Amino acid sequence: MATPACSEDFWRFVKNGAPDNANGLILESVRESLIRQEDTIVFNLIERAKFPLNSPVYDEPCAQIPGCCGSLLEFIVKETESLQAKVGRYESPEENPFFPDALPPPVVTPYNYPQVLHPAAASININKTIWNMYVKELLPLFTVQGDDGNYGSTASSDVQCLQALSRRIHYGKFVAEVKFRDAPQDYGPAIRAQDRDALMKLLTFESVEEMVKRRVEKKAMVFGQEVNLGDRGDKGNYKLDPSIVSRLYGEWVMPLTKDVQVVLSHAIGNGTRKSSKNRQFH
Numbered sequence: 306m307a308t309p310a311c312s313e314d315f316w317r318f319v320k321n322g323a324p325d326n327a328n329g330l331i332l333e334s335v336r337e338s339l340i341r342q343e344d345t346i347v348f349n350l351i352e353r354a355k356f357p358l359n360s361p362v363y364d365e366p367c368a369q370i371p372g373c374c375g376s377l378l379e380f381i382v383k384e385t386e387s388l389q390a391k392v393g394r395y396e397s398p399e400e401n402p403f404f405p406d407a408l409p410p411p412v413v414t415p416y417n418y419p420q421v422l423h424p425a426a427a428s429i430n431i432n433k434t435i436w437n438m439y440v441k442e443l444l445p446l447f448t449v450q451g452d453d454g455n456y457g458s459t460a461s462s463d464v465q466c467l468q469a470l471s472r473r474i475h476y477g478k479f480v481a482e483v484k485f486r487d488a489p490q491d492y493g494p495a496i497r498a499q500d501r502d503a504l505m506k507l508l509t510f511e512s513v514e515e516m517v518k519r520r521v522e523k524k525a526m527v528f529g530q531e532v533n534l535g536d537r538g539d540k541g542n543y544k545l546d547p548s549i550v551s552r553l554y555g556e557w558v559m560p561l562t563k564d565v566q567v568v569l570s571h572a573i574g575n576g577t578r579k580s581s582k583n584r585q586f587h
């Protein structure tokens with residue numbers, strides 16, 4: 306049977322229980338993107354680790370800025386997203402805003418992104434969970450305690466980290482799309498039955514996850530080492546603790562990526578058709 310031309314056709318096939326051809330190449334390209342995104346995440350975390358925790362960025366209202374009632378981080382993320390929305394960032398199926406309410410429309414001609422995802426994918430946004438994980442759990446793990454007053458640079462660095470983590474975790478939408486397409490005979494019944502455990506089992510490749518954890522740890526070692534000419538390498542002294550990056554992936558990034566996939570399958574099972582990135586799921 307020929308591969309359905311577009312996502313809509315494909316999902317009709319799934320609903321009808323019709324088989325589809327597996328296409329390993331597609332999963333391969335999704336995995337390649339996830340691997341490349343690791344570089345961005347590790348670099349961004351190394352950049353953020355230059356600053357101490359600087360807790361006022363997160364804990365205190367930014368009283369000096371007129372019209373701002375939340376934290377400095379909230380302010381900078383909202384302003385960044387507003388600017389980026391104008392140039393069409395959130396038209397991309399890879400991007401999900403942290404503050405989707407009242408984003409301005411694009412002022413540029415929209416780029417014609419290929420519609421590869423099921424329409425329900427646009428309704429999935431777990432950025433609230435990602436925000437809480439980053440601020441409450443991750444930051445205290447990889448920054449040193451303290452306050453150097455460098456709040457603007459710290460918050461700018463947080464924007465990069467949050468956006469990179471959000472993109473990676475929401476990439477679960479693409480992982481789900483290719484995995485469901487590759488084996489509709491397995492995923493179709495689990496989606497229709499909304500069987501979370503069965504879906505998790507199908508989606509999980511433990512050997513891949515082990516490899517991912519080892520690779521990101523190695524990337525943190527390579528990217529975070531002191532580079533000297535000659536032999537004076539400062540071995541074992543890293544800008545970011547590599548074991549924390551491995552933990553980040555094992556405890557949060559990969560489980561949340563799979564959550565996105567399961568939430569998507571529920572939305573599909575529930576027949577979510579009309580959707581908008583303006584909805585937050587928790």
Ligand SMILES: C=C(O[C@@H]1C=C(C(=O)O)C=C[C@H]1O)C(=O)O
Nearest residue numbers: 336480508509510513514559562
């Ligand atoms: C992304 C994949 O699916 C799952 C999620 C993974 C991840 O988030 O990196 C890794 C392995 C799988 O358990 C994959 O199979 O490559």
